[in-house]
Amino acid sequence: MKTKNLTTLLQIATPSVETIIQPDWAAKHGITLTVKRDDLLHPVISGNKWRKLKYALLAAIEANTKHIISFGGGFSNHLHALGFCCQQLNIQFTAIIRGDYSQNPSPMLQDLLNWNANIQYVDRKTYQQRAEPDYLKMLQQQYPSALLIPEGGSQLEALQGVAEIVEELSHSYDYVLAPVASGGTLAGLITGISKYLEPIDCKILGIAVLKGEGYLEQLVTDLLVKHDHSKSWQINHDYHFGGYAKSNDNLAEFCRDFFQQTGIKIEPVYSGKLFFALRELINKGYFPQKSRILALHTGGLQGAR
Structure with missing residues (x-):
């Protein structure tokens, strides 16, 4: 595209x-x-969420990517924008969230749920590993066809x-x-x-x-x-x-x-x-x-x- x-x-x-x-x-x-x-x-x-995601999304579409995973907090503008893009582009989206909002989802998280995103809540210690090679390797093994996009899309x-x-x-x-x-x-x-x-x-x-x-x-x-x-x-x-x-x-x-x-x-x-x-x-x-x-x-x- x-x-x-x-x-x-x-x-x-x-x-x-x-x-x-x-x-x-x-x-x-x-x-x-x-x-x-x-x-x-x-x-x-x-x-800047669109600016930072634009070429990653183009590459994902060209590679026929079916699943994208990314990281953020309960009020993340990045996850909100990416979740909407994935919904519009018919790409499965998994959001790894710092902290447990399961009993009281923020408005951003409620939007993700409405867009059929998969939300995984992790504790802060786990979240701190979001850029560590071993943790990313584990995620890639768990979701072998997924594209991992860093926190903030950076x-x-x-x-x-x-x-x-x-x-x-x-x-x-x-x-x-x-x-x-x-x-x-x-x-x-x-x-x-x-x-x-x-x-x-x-x-x-x-x-x-x-x-x-x-x-x-x-x-x-x-x-x-x-x-x-x-x-x-x-x-x-x-x-x-x-x-x-x-x-x-x-x-x-x-x-x-x-x-x-x-x-x-x-x-x-x-x-x-x-x-x-x-x-x-x-x-x-x-x-x-x-x-x-x-x-x-x-x-x-x-x-x-």
């Missing part, structure tokens, strides 16, 4: 738009702030899909910002800017949404197997609010205010932390006056359900 055919079949609205927003905290510093609205690609398969195939975000850009930017959890989106942006732009003219800043200084950098570096892009990007670790899916009243209030000012929905797990960090960094003078900043809205609002 060709890329265009898959995009049409799943009704993905690419390219996503670039929208200039003017919240009071950006305008007073002379910053031009644009949002790449990947959250509008599709009502279910939104944002694999080498993901980089090509995410890099297309940069190819779509209709303007030049001094900074590109995105949230960071499994590393695939940031690695794809780094790849795209290296391929389609002059890297020295555009700095890439990831905002960590979980505790992982050093760990997140290693995830990104491991995906960047072909080139050394060490000078073109960095990750800020000051705005994870205590860890993955951790939040507080300040962040929740910010998400509400941001929606009121811009009309753009964000949530406290990924996009909320990105834009909160952006406000704080702008107010601290991190970006030079008149900087042109692009913030990638990676979609996925499961954290707000």
